Amino acid sequence: MACLHDHSCEEHDCSSDWSLYKHVDLSKVSALNEAVSGSVKSVFRAWEQRLNSSEGYLESNEGDPELIVFIPFTSDVKLKSISIVGGADGTSPAKMRAFINRDGIDFSDAQNMQPVQEWDLVENLQGVLEYQTRYSRFQSVGNITLHFPDNFGGDTTQIHYIGLKGEATQLKRDVVATIVYELMPNPSDHKTRAETGGGLSQVE
Amino acid sequence: MVLEATMICIDNSEWMRNGDYSPNRFQAQADAVNLICGAKTQSNPENTVGILTMAGKGVRVLVTPTSDLGKILACMHGLEIGGEMNLAAGIQVAQLALKHRQNKKQQQRIIVFVGSPVKYDKKVLELIGRKLKKNSVALDIVNFGEEDQDKSEKLEALLAAVNNNDSSHIVHVPPGPSALSDVLISTPIFTGDGEGGSGFAAAAAGGVSGFEFGVDPNLDPELALALRVSMEEERARQEAAAKKAAEEAAKQEKGEEQSTSQDTTMTDNVNPETSEPEKKTNDLMDDENALLQQALAMSMDDSSSTVAVRDTDMSDASADDHDLQLALQLSVQDGAVEQSNQTDMNKLLADQSFMSSILASLPGVDPNDPHVKDLLASMQSQSENKEDDKAPKEEEKK
Numbered sequence: 001m002a003c004l005h006d007h008s009c010e011e012h013d014c015s016s017d018w019s020l021y022k023h024v025d026l027s028k029v030s031a032l033n034e035a036v037s038g039s040v041k042s043v044f045r046a047w048e049q050r051l052n053s054s055e056g057y058l059e060s061n062e063g064d065p066e067l068i069v070f071i072p073f074t075s076d077v078k079l080k081s082i083s084i085v086g087g088a089d090g091t092s093p094a095k096m097r098a099f100i101n102r103d104g105i106d107f108s109d110a111q112n113m114q115p116v117q118e119w120d121l122v123e124n125l126q127g128v129l130e131y132q133t134r135y136s137r138f139q140s141v142g143n144i145t146l147h148f149p150d151n152f153g154g155d156t157t158q159i160h161y162i163g164l165k166g167e168a169t170q171l172k173r174d175v176v177a178t179i180v181y182e183l184m185p186n187p188s189d190h191k192t193r194a195e196t197g198g199g200l201s202q203v204e
Numbered sequence: 205m206v207l208e209a210t211m212i213c214i215d216n217s218e219w220m221r222n223g224d225y226s227p228n229r230f231q232a233q234a235d236a237v238n239l240i241c242g243a244k245t246q247s248n249p250e251n252t253v254g255i256l257t258m259a260g261k262g263v264r265v266l267v268t269p270t271s272d273l274g275k276i277l278a279c280m281h282g283l284e285i286g287g288e289m290n291l292a293a294g295i296q297v298a299q300l301a302l303k304h305r306q307n308k309k310q311q312q313r314i315i316v317f318v319g320s321p322v323k324y325d326k327k328v329l330e331l332i333g334r335k336l337k338k339n340s341v342a343l344d345i346v347n348f349g350e351e352d353q354d355k356s357e358k359l360e361a362l363l364a365a366v367n368n369n370d371s372s373h374i375v376h377v378p379p380g381p382s383a384l385s386d387v388l389i390s391t392p393i394f395t396g397d398g399e400g401g402s403g404f405a406a407a408a409a410g411g412v413s414g415f416e417f418g419v420d421p422n423l424d425p426e427l428a429l430a431l432r433v434s435m436e437e438e439r440a441r442q443e444a445a446a447k448k449a450a451e452e453a454a455k456q457e458k459g460e461e462q463s464t465s466q467d468t469t470m471t472d473n474v475n476p477e478t479s480e481p482e483k484k485t486n487d488l489m490d491d492e493n494a495l496l497q498q499a500l501a502m503s504m505d506d507s508s509s510t511v512a513v514r515d516t517d518m519s520d521a522s523a524d525d526h527d528l529q530l531a532l533q534l535s536v537q538d539g540a541v542e543q544s545n546q547t548d549m550n551k552l553l554a555d556q557s558f559m560s561s562i563l564a565s566l567p568g569v570d571p572n573d574p575h576v577k578d579l580l581a582s583m584q585s586q587s588e589n590k591e592d593d594k595a596p597k598e599e600e601k602k
Contacts, residue, residue, distance in 0.1 A: 033338045104308035106339050
């Protein structure tokens with residue numbers, strides 16, 4: 001399920017493939033068990049910047065390697081594959097479980113529920129590994145929750161970069177735009193062109 | 205204004221019968237709970253609060269998180285005291301209740317009142333604390349009532365395990381004259397992590413308001429507005445006065461033109477019967493410096509340009525006199541005080557010889573100048589007309 005990606009990519013432009021980070025609703029990204037509140041927002045970057053974690057990275061609390069990352073998108077996306085760059089010395093996550101379009105998952109939920117897909121990760125410090133998804137299940141993803149239950153033995157789990165590859169559709173979920181509510185029906189608001197032209201039929 | 209779902213854990217164990225908080229611990233706790241509910245629901249209308257009891261037959265949720273204050277207050281009635289408090293179970297049930305809150309966007313918070321001794325180990329409490337922190341639940345602890353050797357230590361350890369970025373707090377309330385609720389009002393439990401005293405908390409504190417001018421704009425908007433407007437007017441006037449003082453410092457070098465305009469301004473001075481700070485003239489009457497008094501008289505006029513002009517003349521006349529400068533500044537700043545007492549001023553101006561001497565001391569003014577003489581004559585007649593006014597006023601003054 002993991003494919004090796006040749007680092008010298010002259011044939012196609014890597015960065016455009018991994019551009020789903022632009023569709024991530026960064027203000028609503030959240031994580032559970034992060035040591036520094038808000039640090040999860042720094043892991044979504046452009047492909048070229050994936051190794052540059054000068055703005056900070058996501059780290060779990062001391063002695064507890066579990067992490068949950070909640071990623072909402074600004075529109076529904078089709079997710080093709082995910083890339084994770086972890087930390088050194090066993091702080092890379094070892095497993096990843098994904099849940100789609102569910103709000104407010106916490107650790108007890110994550111442990112009891114069946115994920116949409118699960119992966120065994122390897123240490124991927126250069127960010128050249130990507131983990132493919134079962135594409136048919138990831139066709140309209142409004143938000144995705146990633147649960148990392150384990151790491152490679154380190155005290156904490158560090159995630160420096162999360163890359164998302166796929167397509168963004170223009171569809172949006174749950175967005176209620178301007179709706180006009182009528183308390184009492186007023187027929188004059190609903191005249192069709194035929195009615196104004198005619199004149200015999202009237203609604204009182 | 206944080207959007208929050210709060211669960212309040214009440215201690216209704218046998219230890220609450222004690223009367224060291226008036227009327228008894230349980231009642232003091234109930235009052236505090238009522239106040240907290242009110243504060244939470246008022247700070248954000250979408251906040252929800254739930255209540256559970258920890259003692260009695262077991263941990264029982266009285267009301268799940270709701271924004272309906274009436275429902276919350278109603279469930280506080282008819283609570284019975286008995287049994288032993290189960291802190292760990294109470295906190296865990298509270299966490300479960302918060303997990304199933306309807307609005308997942310709300311932050312989770314637990315407020316626990318610990319009035320009886322804590323029988324759990326420090327380790328167990330720390331484990332609970334870490335689990336709360338992992339699920340980003342904040343915890344506020346109110347430590348009151350029984351105080352045994354380990355209780356504070358255990359609760360502090362629990363707080364340290366939960367605390368994430370100072371979102372959790374602990375308050376120790378020893379028994380004393382002031383009510384439990386009063387002590388809590390000033391704590392971050394009420395004020396919500398330093399957002400500043402909410403309007404509710406300020407009103408509940410009963411007069412100790414964090415509002416400007418000591419008036420709650422909600423209660424009395426017109427009064428608050430009037431106070432604010434008058435404050436701003438005063439400030440604006442003081443700024444204008446300060447500007448005048450700056451201008452006169454800049455105009456130090458002007459000479460002859462200023463003195464001719466001074467003649468006209470002197471007549472103006474007689475007529476407008478406005479500000480004269482009586483206290484200041486009394487002080488200055490003792491001062492032997494005639495020029496000082498004159499400066500005071502000169503500054504009685506309200507119009508800003510003439511004041512500046514006259515003040516510069518005076519400073520011309522006696523540039524080295526520090527007292528004069530001080531008086532000038534004092535008089536300029538105090539110019540707007542409305543008083544109807546002009547006897548002193550009239551006396552000064554009516555004194556013919558006094559005026560001549562002043563004029564003589566001014567550079568560029570020749571007392572023998574026919575214009576000046578005419579002016580003095582007119583002033584003299586005017587002051588005679590005013591003698592009738594003067595006499596009764598002097599009697600009043602005395």
